[in-house]
Amino acid sequence: MEKKVLLLSQYFPPDINAASFRINDLYNALQKLEFDVTVVTTYPQKTAVEEIQEVDNIQRIELEKVNKKSFINYVKNYFGFMFKSMFYSLYRLRKERYGYIIVTSPPLFVALGGLIVSFFKRSKLVIDIRDVWPDSAVSAGMLKRGGLLYKITKIIERFLYKKADVITCVSNPMRNYIYKESIHSNIHVLYNGISPATINSELQPTNKGHSEKITIGYAGNIGIVQNMNVILKAAQFLPQESKFEFLIIGDGIELKKLKENAEEFDLRNIKFTGALPKNEVLTKLENVDLLFFSLIEDPVFEKTIPSKLFDYLLNNKPIITSIKGEGKDILNELGCALFFDPSNPKSLVNALVEYENNKDFYDEASITNREYVIKNYNREEGFVQFLSQL
Helix, strand or coil: CCCEEEEECCCCCCCCCHHHHHHHHHHHHHHHCCCEEEEEEECCCCCCHHHCCCCCCEEEECCCCCCCCCHHHHHHHHHHHHHHHHHHHHHHCCCCCCCEEEEEECCHHHHHHHHHHHHHHCCEEEEEECCCCCHHHHHCCCCCCCCHHHHHHHHHHHHHHHHCCEEEECCHHHHHHHHHHHCCCCEEECCCCECHHHHCCCCCCCCCCCCCCEEEEEECCCCCCCCCHHHHHHHCCCCCCCCEEEEEECCCCCHHHHHHHHHHCCCCCEEEEECCCHHHHHHHHHCCCEEEECCCCCHHHHHCCCHHHHHHHCCCCCEEECCCCHHHHHHHHHCCEEECCCCCHHHHHHHHHHHHHCHHHHHHHCCCHHHHHHHHCEHHHHHHHHHCCC
């Protein structure tokens, strides 16, 4: 029974998001170690049901799709998965016994459902924490700190930390936070890192030609947390004939507003592509000079390391970022990054000028990024090492 695992996750391939990629590597590591794994998940938001390949050990629960992206709708969706996954696990899988129930949070409610399932099945509970919730929901503007729902979810968070048999998380500051909240001794750091599929992809040849322009590229979600508005504010301090141009790849709730503001201020040095296939994204990023990412100013984000950091390191390009915490320590060790204050657009401009004046230095400092991240942050290998100790 110890080798039997029930994995509860609201995100799973073919979902295209960081949570899905992380859980997929966990699933692959479990299979590599010959665990008997059953996954209870749901259907992706943006993939037609008929396009999903059915697999016997992957059970999908149908939920109503979130069309209007409000916090209440998301909570209803989270609760829907919590109750349906509990029902499926306790009724449809009632004859099955598992050594471990593994759940991934956020959403926090999935972990609560996992705790109830583990109680009735007399299994050990492993909770994988990707984000500190509900604090990260407050930072994203989805929840009010000090409100009733915040207080309730905060109680649930601490309760789950204390009840879990094993906790995994994505950074050392997050581990320290969880320990203070729970005095839990069995906490393991499993960095987001990079997946083998990404490692095996080859660097695309650069085809920028002899352009004197300095291109700053971003690829990913465009939401409140990503703080993309700092680019627009910084661009207003640059003359139209400046060498700097920005390439923004991706989609999200803030994209429409950003495009409208860029047009309003006649910011011709900013180009939006929208969402693109992964191969096109990789090609475009190979032809930029600097890779950009930012987060809004909030202590909660110092507890995590965005998965984008590891993805960017694979490109052997300098990085310009406002990241703090352990992620900043990694970049400082490599010497390949320029930092700015996320609340001060002029500091972003100053960092760009610093790069322009010392371009050769930063380009040279970045040529070992890929080798470094492959050697130290292979996500699936990290999961294999952890699971081998269970």
